[in-house]
Amino acid sequence: MLGVGYGYWTLTYAIAFLTRSMLSNSGSLSEVVMGGSSAGGGSAGLTSCARVLIRGGADEGTGEVLSARVVAERAGWCAALAQEMTAGLLAGHWNPEDVRALASGLDAAGRALPTQAWMALRRLGWGAAPPEGVHVNDRVARMAQEQAGRLLRSAAWRDALTAGVLAAWPQGDPAKRSPAEWDAVRAAVPGGERMPSPVIRSRTRQVQAFEKGHGRLPADVFELERPPGAGALLLLSACDKQEAVIERYATEPGRALLRVKLPSRPDPRSHRDWSWVRALLVLPPTVPPGAALHLPALRIVKGKLRAEVPFTRAVPPARRSGHQVALGVDWGISTLLSAGAAVLGPDGTITAGGAGAQFRAAGVLAKLGRLRRQGEWLHAKIGHCERLGGGNPGHPLAGKTAVLRAEAERVASRRSNLNDALAWSAARWTVDQAIAAGASVIYLEDFRSLEARSMGKTLNTRLSQSVRGKIAVRTRYLAAKEGIAVVTVPPRGTSRNCPACLAALRHRKAPDRPGEAGWKWAACPGCGWQGDRDHGAWMRIAARGLAHQDKTVTDRESGAMAVGAVDEAIEARAVAAPYASPGDRSKTGPTPRRKKKSRPAPRDPLPGQATWPGRPASGGARQHGPGPAAPRSGPGPRRDHDQHPQPAQAPGTRGGTRRRVPPRRPRHPAAWDGPQPGTHVR
Ligand SMILES: [Zn+2]
Numbered sequence: 001m002l003g004v005g006y007g008y009w010t011l012t013y014a015i016a017f018l019t020r021s022m023l024s025n026s027g028s029l030s031e032v033v034m035g036g037s038s039a040g041g042g043s044a045g046l047t048s049c050a051r052v053l054i055r056g057g058a059d060e061g062t063g064e065v066l067s068a069r070v071v072a073e074r075a076g077w078c079a080a081l082a083q084e085m086t087a088g089l090l091a092g093h094w095n096p097e098d099v100r101a102l103a104s105g106l107d108a109a110g111r112a113l114p115t116q117a118w119m120a121l122r123r124l125g126w127g128a129a130p131p132e133g134v135h136v137n138d139r140v141a142r143m144a145q146e147q148a149g150r151l152l153r154s155a156a157w158r159d160a161l162t163a164g165v166l167a168a169w170p171q172g173d174p175a176k177r178s179p180a181e182w183d184a185v186r187a188a189v190p191g192g193e194r195m196p197s198p199v200i201r202s203r204t205r206q207v208q209a210f211e212k213g214h215g216r217l218p219a220d221v222f223e224l225e226r227p228p229g230a231g232a233l234l235l236l237s238a239c240d241k242q243e244a245v246i247e248r249y250a251t252e253p254g255r256a257l258l259r260v261k262l263p264s265r266p267d268p269r270s271h272r273d274w275s276w277v278r279a280l281l282v283l284p285p286t287v288p289p290g291a292a293l294h295l296p297a298l299r300i301v302k303g304k305l306r307a308e309v310p311f312t313r314a315v316p317p318a319r320r321s322g323h324q325v326a327l328g329v330d331w332g333i334s335t336l337l338s339a340g341a342a343v344l345g346p347d348g349t350i351t352a353g354g355a356g357a358q359f360r361a362a363g364v365l366a367k368l369g370r371l372r373r374q375g376e377w378l379h380a381k382i383g384h385c386e387r388l389g390g391g392n393p394g395h396p397l398a399g400k401t402a403v404l405r406a407e408a409e410r411v412a413s414r415r416s417n418l419n420d421a422l423a424w425s426a427a428r429w430t431v432d433q434a435i436a437a438g439a440s441v442i443y444l445e446d447f448r449s450l451e452a453r454s455m456g457k458t459l460n461t462r463l464s465q466s467v468r469g470k471i472a473v474r475t476r477y478l479a480a481k482e483g484i485a486v487v488t489v490p491p492r493g494t495s496r497n498c499p500a501c502l503a504a505l506r507h508r509k510a511p512d513r514p515g516e517a518g519w520k521w522a523a524c525p526g527c528g529w530q531g532d533r534d535h536g537a538w539m540r541i542a543a544r545g546l547a548h549q550d551k552t553v554t555d556r557e558s559g560a561m562a563v564g565a566v567d568e569a570i571e572a573r574a575v576a577a578p579y580a581s582p583g584d585r586s587k588t589g590p591t592p593r594r595k596k597k598s599r600p601a602p603r604d605p606l607p608g609q610a611t612w613p614g615r616p617a618s619g620g621a622r623q624h625g626p627g628p629a630a631p632r633s634g635p636g637p638r639r640d641h642d643q644h645p646q647p648a649q650a651p652g653t654r655g656g657t658r659r660r661v662p663p664r665r666p667r668h669p670a671a672w673d674g675p676q677p678g679t680h681v682r
Contacts, residue, residue: 103156117149139243164189316483328542443545
């Protein structure tokens with residue numbers, strides 16, 4: 001009920017606002033200016049997308065106020081027309097010749113094709129015809145061509161990938177390629193060296209399924225896949241002022257006005273059936289006031305009209321080299337990420353800037369594992385019911401199957417939401433570590449070459465490659481806002497060699513955790529360095545990155561920076577001296593007693609505000625809260641050996657004896673209002 005009331009309030013407010021600005025038509029135009037300024041000198045532009053729900057609008061021709069449902073319906077009619085035209089284009093050009101002609105980037109006369117998809121299609125002479133007897137603006141045809149062009153261009157990549165996978169089809173079981181066969185398939189696929197392995201694996205499975213059904217391998221992707229489906233969306237970015245305009249209110253930078261020409265009936269007969277509709281966009285606070293807005297894509301999701309508004313903001317440019325302070329990030333084994341800063345001195349020596357920190361998400365990873373098992377169990381049960389039912393919709397098990405399907409869908413979306421939240425949280429943590437250390441670059445271990453190694457298997461059981469890809473993408477995005485470069489470095493030997501002298505390390509059980517499984521601790525027989533193996537790995541990555549920074553290359557298409565290969569001569573210099581405390585910490589007498597710090601006593605909540613946020617009576621149980629937003633970061637207070645990293649401790653396990661534990665309080669808010677029947681209140 002509350003939600004409905006709020007939505008209604010927003011809608012009425014939006015309509016009142018629209019009507020007011022619509023009535024004073026000339027006045028409203030003067031207070032509206034084009035949003036944002038262009039990116040200034042010495043700065044780069046970062047484009048992101050904000051989703052805005054359209055809660056209503058107004059017809060400029062009749063002056064009628066339109067509800068959200070009506071605006072969505074009218075946009076839906078226009079989208080359906082564009083969709084039909086797109087589907088026609090896709091069906092007509094879904095063949096190797098046309099897709100390769102578009103992908104070649106050259107027209108018949110050898111001139112370069114325009115980058116905008118609709119312009120490229122026009123140059124090739126691929127027109128989009130509206131349905132019989134329907135009048136559409138040329139801009140609607142442009143939107144159809146834009147969508148078809150984008151889909152056909154992305155198909156060119158799948159075409160090349162399929163051709164590569166087919167050319168290097170393994171002799172034995174395609175699901176179990178040997179390292180040599182992996183090298184062969186990566187060489188056959190364009191950009192295969194750096195391609196995530198799940199992409200090649202899923203394409204292999206697709207080809208296998210075709211082979212099972214047809215008894216032979218497919219010739220190309222056009223045999224393997226049907227033409228891509230056209231979506232019901234309006235790509236307004238392909239239009240000009242005759243179809244759509246977006247403007248930001250100068251007085252209120254959080255609001256923008258979208259004007260778009262929409263049909264007033266599903267089958268518009270003439271230009272009189274098209275009219276301008278204006279809608280107010282309330283921008284989310286993530287859109288900064290100075291950002292330039294671009295024409296959005298309109299999409300209908302569950303009967304509601306959503307605008308996906310791209311915006312460009314000016315960000316400080318990220319440098320490729322010339323870095324002094326770097327953050328090294330390692331994909332850990334039991335911890336998700338280990339990171340720490342390294343400093344490049346004026347004489348070329350590299351020193352670790354501290355003991356580093358770890359991002360642990362054991363709770364979330366366990367939850368993800370439980371959800372995965374639950375999903376597998378549900379799918380097994382669905383398969384069983386289907387076999388028993390034999391595909392008969394009247395079978396008594398059909399209802400049960402539908403319930404199981406809905407449940408499996410919910411489990412899948414819960415997993416995907418949790419993966420998303422985990423990726424954002426890990427990326428935010430990484431960039432915050434870099435900001436705190438004053439680093440201008442983040443060196444990230446390139447996880448894509450972990451393929452076909454035991455390391456990959458171990459990590460795979462905990463976290464899928466796609467989540468790690470998401471963390472990398474989001475780290476790049478968040479770092480770009482701060483002008484911090486993100487560079488991937490080859491992971492070879494990062495946990496095998498000593499960060500201080502590059503000798504081979506010996507792995508053993510951690511001295512403080514003798515009961516724990518695995519070989520978490522690394523010790524150098526050469527120089528005596530020892531520490532957590534993840535700790536050594538981030539030191540190695542940071543040192544490798546700083547030493548190789550002049551070898552950093554930028555990918556022309558994606559703009560991603562990477563150190564391509566390890567240079568042995570440079571690598572010999574990529575040693576990081578462990579962090580040493582500047583003062584002499586050797587003992588000369590008894591340790592002085594530390595002054596007890598007084599902590600303010602917890603205040604009683606105000607009456608009616610009974611929020612005592614679920615504080616546990618003893619420490620330790622705190623980390624089991626829901627959601628991934630509880631990374632344990634930072635080393636605990638260090639007391640002894642500086643070169644020994646101290647993994648983050650659960651609050652309360654260390655120094656917990658000095659901490660004043662607040663008295664136990666009733667948690668239920670009702671208990672604050674006075675004595676309840678049957679409740680004992682002290
Ligand atoms: Zn060593």
